[in-house]
Amino acid sequence: MSGVKPHKHKIKYERMRFDLRVVAFWIEPGSKVLGLGCGEGELLYYLKNNKQAACTGIEIKEDRVAVCIAKGLAVLQGDINEEIDDYPDNAFDYVILSQTLQQIYQPAKLIRSILRIGKKGIVSFPNFSHWGIRFQLLFKGCAPISRQLPYQWHNTPNIRVITIQDFRHFSKEAGFKIVKEVAINTHNRNRSGNVIRFFPNWRATYGIFLIG
Amino acid sequence: MSDYITHDKNGVSVGRVQKKYFTFAEPPDEMVLESGAKLGPVTIAYETCGELNRDAGNAILVCHALSGDSHVAGYYATDDSKPGWWDIMAGPGKGIDTDKYFVVCSNIIGSCMGSVGPPTMNPGTGKPYGSDFPMVTIGDMVDAQKALMEHLGIRKILAVIGGSVGGMQVLQWCVRYPEMVVAAIPLATTTKHSALAIAFNEVARQAIMSDPDWSNGDYYDGTKPATGLAVARMIGNITYLSDESMRLKFGRRLQNKSDFSYNFDADFQVESYLRHQGAKFVERFDANSFLFITRAADYFDLEKQHGEGSLVKAFANARAKFLVVSFTSDWLYPTYQSKAMVKAMKKNDLDVSFCEIKAQWGHDAFLLPNERLDIMMKGFLNRVWRETA
Numbered sequence: 001m002s003g004v005k006p007h008k009h010k011i012k013y014e015r016m017r018f019d020l021r022v023v024a025f026w027i028e029p030g031s032k033v034l035g036l037g038c039g040e041g042e043l044l045y046y047l048k049n050n051k052q053a054a055c056t057g058i059e060i061k062e063d064r065v066a067v068c069i070a071k072g073l074a075v076l077q078g079d080i081n082e083e084i085d086d087y088p089d090n091a092f093d094y095v096i097l098s099q100t101l102q103q104i105y106q107p108a109k110l111i112r113s114i115l116r117i118g119k120k121g122i123v124s125f126p127n128f129s130h131w132g133i134r135f136q137l138l139f140k141g142c143a144p145i146s147r148q149l150p151y152q153w154h155n156t157p158n159i160r161v162i163t164i165q166d167f168r169h170f171s172k173e174a175g176f177k178i179v180k181e182v183a184i185n186t187h188n189r190n191r192s193g194n195v196i197r198f199f200p201n202w203r204a205t206y207g208i209f210l211i212g
Numbered sequence: 213m214s215d216y217i218t219h220d221k222n223g224v225s226v227g228r229v230q231k232k233y234f235t236f237a238e239p240p241d242e243m244v245l246e247s248g249a250k251l252g253p254v255t256i257a258y259e260t261c262g263e264l265n266r267d268a269g270n271a272i273l274v275c276h277a278l279s280g281d282s283h284v285a286g287y288y289a290t291d292d293s294k295p296g297w298w299d300i301m302a303g304p305g306k307g308i309d310t311d312k313y314f315v316v317c318s319n320i321i322g323s324c325m326g327s328v329g330p331p332t333m334n335p336g337t338g339k340p341y342g343s344d345f346p347m348v349t350i351g352d353m354v355d356a357q358k359a360l361m362e363h364l365g366i367r368k369i370l371a372v373i374g375g376s377v378g379g380m381q382v383l384q385w386c387v388r389y390p391e392m393v394v395a396a397i398p399l400a401t402t403t404k405h406s407a408l409a410i411a412f413n414e415v416a417r418q419a420i421m422s423d424p425d426w427s428n429g430d431y432y433d434g435t436k437p438a439t440g441l442a443v444a445r446m447i448g449n450i451t452y453l454s455d456e457s458m459r460l461k462f463g464r465r466l467q468n469k470s471d472f473s474y475n476f477d478a479d480f481q482v483e484s485y486l487r488h489q490g491a492k493f494v495e496r497f498d499a500n501s502f503l504f505i506t507r508a509a510d511y512f513d514l515e516k517q518h519g520e521g522s523l524v525k526a527f528a529n530a531r532a533k534f535l536v537v538s539f540t541s542d543w544l545y546p547t548y549q550s551k552a553m554v555k556a557m558k559k560n561d562l563d564v565s566f567c568e569i570k571a572q573w574g575h576d577a578f579l580l581p582n583e584r585l586d587i588m589m590k591g592f593l594n595r596v597w598r599e600t601a
Binding site for chain 1: 588590598
């Protein structure tokens with residue numbers, strides 16, 4: 001059969017969003033991956049074509065689901081909190097929750113489910129203790145608005161504020177292990193960024209955690 | 213499904229196609245039906261578009277709905293007023309790209325559009341089958357399609373695609389012949405009829421059977437039960453639309469008049485529309501076929517037939533990659549029914565994609581131009597094609 005050659009669909013690592021690059025770096029080639037809230041499937045597309053991963057995504061918005069399926073990804077439209085329950089234990093090598101934790105109503109329950117169906121979980125979120133956010137609150141006295149969290153208090157879809165420090169505490173409380181963590185400084189949809197090694201809770205715009 | 217067929221707005225078409233026939237199960241080797249009854253010879257009308265690859269790996273089977281036929285795309289003759297029923301989806305560069313794939317569509321058995329059905333001559337009696345036609349199931353329809361595919365030299369089907377009753381055939385294929393189906397696209401369909409769906413079918417059947425011209429199904433040498441069939445179609449048409457689509461399409465507008473007639477003429481546009489649809493349907497469809505096919509759809513129950521009551525178990529042997537699509541305003545086969553099959557597929561660790569498309573046109577939405585549906589079908593087929601290569 002005259003199929004399209006696979007390498008035609010490879011995308012350059014550098015062209016991916018910086019935070020997704022960190023996530024992609026952690027995924028072993030040939031893994032089975034579930035992306036929760038996968039958006040238009042940028043990361044899954046990369047993993048499928050560059051790392052030969054078997055990818056599935058869950059996304060609630062119809063237009064984004066259509067984009068994913070049109071790209072050749074296996075994606076289901078639905079609410080991640082409900083859809084996750086259908087999978088058997090250890091069905092995936094990695095379950096990814098990228099930049100969505102701040103919108104989750106029951107984070108402990110979701111993380112438990114992630115680690116039930118996945119051998120490993122990857123969770124990333126905007127760090128609310130970045131100095132820019134702290135300064136806004138301190139000097140302006142207003143609910144902070146940043147490039148990572150660009151909403152007013154009355155129109156934000158984010159129902160929680162999380163800091164890198166909070167997530168570490170939470171891991172102990174909820175009883176899961178942080179295998180790896182990286183703090184990065186990048187903007188919302190940006191391809192550029194850098195890893196923060198010193199004072200991440202002050203300086204990083206995002207925290208990314210590999211949990212198990 | 214209703215009649216929406218129009219010419220492609222960009223004039224893109226697969227061009228001339230032919231209605232072909234394949235006959236098998238000649239006595240004494242009749243086809244044994246699910247009910248145990250025997251049927252033979254079995255003739256199937258079918259159409260093909262595109263070219264079959266040398267390894268026969270690019271075949272797509274399109275399954276039509278209740279009142280459809282094998283004429284899926286293109287034109288029989290250059291002066292045809294309408295192309296095949298899914299010309300907007302199947303053609304060069306379209307959702308089902310006939311430049312890449314070999315598309316087969318066959319008329320279901322029990323129908324009246326060329327395949328064996330109640331109006332066919334019964335070789336045993338020399339008269340049309342009529343009331344002697346055996347009850348056929350969705351499974352029997354699929355078995356007949358399988359015989360056709362084998363006749364065409366196709367052992368593995370790249371994708372089986374269909375909406376509504378066509379979608380039931382798709383699902384049946386996946387659980388009955390899992391090794392033959394690479395991918396499947398069930399659209400606006402269900403694994404079993406709800407009581408609501410059976411109820412509408414029953415009322416439609418009663419309309420036919422209470423027409424004195426129906427004569428217990430043996431009317432072929434007399435008058436057809438035209439009134440009964442027209443009413444049955446009118447009922448069907450209501451279920452294919454939605455509250456919203458009827459509000460937009462008709463509202464309470466009157467048909468060519470400014471006031472009520474104060475009698476029982478078709479005052480409202482919606483009445484006039486339904487009467488027109490009913491009358492048009494009588495010209496092209498057979499009342500017995502309507503009875504048989506609606507019955508087959510009511511009997512269809514994937515979990516009962518293949519999963520001992522469990523839908524998860526029913527999909528245990530399925531291997532296909534699935535793209536399941538439902539439409540928001542479809543109240544005949546609502547989204548919860550698609551979600552139930554998706555759940556069962558997930559529990560079996562199957563490769564499944566699902567999208568609920570926002571559409572106001574009710575159950576019929578799968579037949580109407582929809583760019584979102586086009587790009588998803590195209591992308592999904594492209595992927596399975598690549599992954600088999």
